[in-house]
Amino acid sequence: MSECSCTSSQSPEFDATALEAILSSGSTVEGALVPILQASQDAYGYLPRPALEMIARSLRLPLAEVYGVATFYAQFHLEPRGKHIVRICHGTACHVRGATEITDVIVGELGVEVGSTSEDLSFTVESVACVGCCGLAPVVLIDGETHGGLSTQAARRIVSKLQREQTQ
């Protein structure tokens, strides 16, 4: 049941300072879990395992429950995220107007599979359901900015530009 405390619980790569501040300022009342997860994700960009373990200990909640909440909400991420987030809409309208082809282009251009992040942590590519602007279909959101009515060429242009900006 025990494990070496030299390694696991205080992971050397994990800097707990920000989380400690969140946990001490945030209240530990019932229902505090989601706001604490949000603040932690803001601080770390995602929810690293040691953070979830520390939150569970601090709130006296089972890790299984904390993990359950973190995996339930789409807003939480358990893996590091890219600097740029590319969201490709796969709502019905976008699907009909070529979201699949656009996805192929973006994946090919950035070298990142859907649902994952490039190794250099530059890009995260995600597939999302309807983003609510079907009139502009097909639609891609890059860092929250909407790009509509895309052809495959336009999509290639946009991500190439993004790549250039990133390497400069």
Place this chain on the structure above:
Amino acid sequence: MKTISLTVDGRAISAPEGQTVLEACIAADIHVPRLCFDSRLEPYGGCRLCVVEIEGMRGYPTSCTVLAADGMVVTTQSPDLHSMRTTVVELLLSDHNISCLSCDSSGRCDLQDLAYEFGIETPRYAGETHKVDLEDDNPLIARDLTKCIACGRCVRICEEVQGASVYGYHGRGFNVLPNTPFGGSLTESGCEFCGQCVSTCPVGALTDRRAHFRARAWETQKVESICGYCGVGCTVSYEVKDGRIVRASAPLGRGVNGGNLCAKGRFGWSFTHHPDRLTTPLIRKNGVLVEASWDEAISLVAEKLGAIVAQSGPQSVGGLSSAKCTNEENYLFQKFLRGAIGTHNIDHCARLCHSSTVSGLAASFGSGAMTNSISDLAQAQVALVIGSNTTEAHPIIGNELTKAARRGLKIFVIDPREIRLVRQASGWLQLKPGTNVALINAMMRVILDEGLANREFIEARTEGFEALETMLLALDLDDAAETCGVPLDAIRTAAIAYASAERATILYSMGVTQHSSGTEQVRAVANLAMLTGQIGHPGTGVNPLRGQNNVQGACDLACLPNCLPGYQPLTNRGTLDRFCDYWESDVELPETSGLTVVEMMDAAVSGELKALYIMGENPVLSDPDQTHVLEALESLEFLVVQDIFLTETTAYADVVLPAATFLEKNGTFTNTERRIQLVNKVVDAPGQALPDGEIIVALSSAMGLAMDYDSPSEIMDEMSAVTPQYGGISYRRLREIGGIQWPCPDDDHLGTPILHTKTFTRGRGEFAPVTYRPAPDSPTEQRPFVLTTGRHLWNFHTNTMTGASGGLRELNPSGYVELNPRDAKELGVCDGDMVRITSSHGSLDVPVHVCTSQHSPRAGVAFMPFHFADAPANRLTGGELDPICKIPDLKVTALSITRIEA
């Protein structure tokens, strides 16, 4: 409780208030399909199969979440309901790995039954299916989530009943499946391997790996008996095929466990089929144990014991009985030693666990047993858990505490270690080992100061309060807090909560008893209960949790040197003669007590004790000061050991007699709450091994005290005739009404769930002011650590049974010393590093376990389980005995720890 009436499918039924519609239907034998319901769990309403129509209610409510109400009119079968239920089952089947041909759950699978009930030959829907790759590396629980129907029963039982919360619902939508955090293996996710999830899984997603491909559900016969591990006394149903046990489970709603089991109870039975079991008697010839016939072995033992009695007198013989054996066998054991040999030199392991309870509570209350029942814990508002690692040593009582805590029970854990129960607790008083008296006295002083003493109770029911009050008023609270190392505020909070609760209970175990001041510590606990009047009604009491399955019974039937069956004093010639007459024995029994375990070892070394007959004990590992025990066993002229395996103790035996396990005999056990329960033979003993009782009968008859019984039931009849508390116990009644709690004086009596309700057994409860005395072997500069010994969930006692049960054995196979991270850092050791630990009694090299908790054990405390021959904790213990009950100090031993360079 109010009874309500409702109509279900045109039939009038009644139900107690508070029952759900589904529960009322089940009780009335009305079939309602369901998948996510388990009577052990809180209402859930997830699977939508138990939907019904209720007049006046809109839609189709789930019957498992609607409380039955007076006048309710319920329909459980209608075309609409049938159609909805069929669709649910079809949807579940569309994503189910249908492999009923070889699925281990086939024949006991609820989904299979429902598919049959609704006549679904091929699922109507097809679509995405779950593909799950699991870390599934443990030896006991097999997980196959392709068969999971996401009913959540495993998640809920792990959280609601077990309190372990290993599983959670992870992901969302179609992807939701019960899993461990980060998909880790059960082993690394803190699984306790109770198998409760296996027991509740309605399909084949969670199964007992050890039973795979061993028997189809319909091929086994079920035999119900009582578990032979701890003192809880759980009802277990063993499934047998071809004379071998295949799996164990607990029947729902029956026994003290009501369907729950721990790792040992569910998975710890295969030792009984182990190839190393003793199958013939063994006699030492030329230094080697060789096989012999029963005739040869019994004649030799009778002849040798007879010669030693003739030469050195009956007091040169002693016997150690076994709390593992049945009541009948323990009764016969002491009858043999008293009636055939003529000595009171009889003792057993209770000396080392709860002898201070027997002496302390007998002095305070008049009866040294658990005052209340396990089931009435649910009614307590506050529980003090002192020196009891309940979830590991008495797991099913741990479950009761966990469940009660969810309903508002405030638990205060008093323990140097952050035991698992701390997670469920409102407070944790991390005292220094051996300072219970200081802590309890401080609590009593707070209670006095706050005006929370129950003066009415003290006046009406007790005596000696003035002396206690005087002692308490002289107490300095800050000093006491300093002594026990617990902040005064925490002491105050716990004291006020306990005293001001309407119903508060105390559970304690060996953290209180295993001290050279054990009797005083028990009396302090009794003082606390009497001061507040928290005794004599449900949800209160002083509840020592007894360790072995039948340690209560072995004590009741006088495998003790200082009393006769039923705790009758042996200082009275008349009583002694009455027993001898009853037994048709012509020996002259002394009017003075015999030797206790530890005294027998001393007497063996000094040469006064020449022969020892040990039934089912392993003192080389279980008794303090191993070096001294070995010297004692070597000094004996003749040692007989009766056991199921060769053990560390049989190595010193002249004769070894092969015995049957608790799974191979009939009889009764008495559990920790004084409940006498029937034990039924599940399988045959291997080879020539015999039930312990039959061996004693043969030996006694060979030595001239005839014992003639056709069955254990006849032995019970004799026991109940001479043991007042067991007066109304017979096999007929136990079969008819189930377990009975003593005292049960006559055939019309239904037993006594709560002691001391109107008066104490001794009349008035007696306060005894006790003051804190430091443990004799407290830490010094040379030995700065305190060694405290204890138990592990997956091991039992000297590991004879658990270590021979495949699956369980692998979980925690060897010894270690547990340190907290800060002490480990200071010593410069990491998890797994070897250290040398040394006390004044001996030294051991042992690997370190560094606790994951920063706070456990308390700084300066080293914890060791005592189960393991490779790291025998009792090589380090020993020292002073309690002057009254002779229990040794096993919880406080000064220790030095040094790192061994690799």
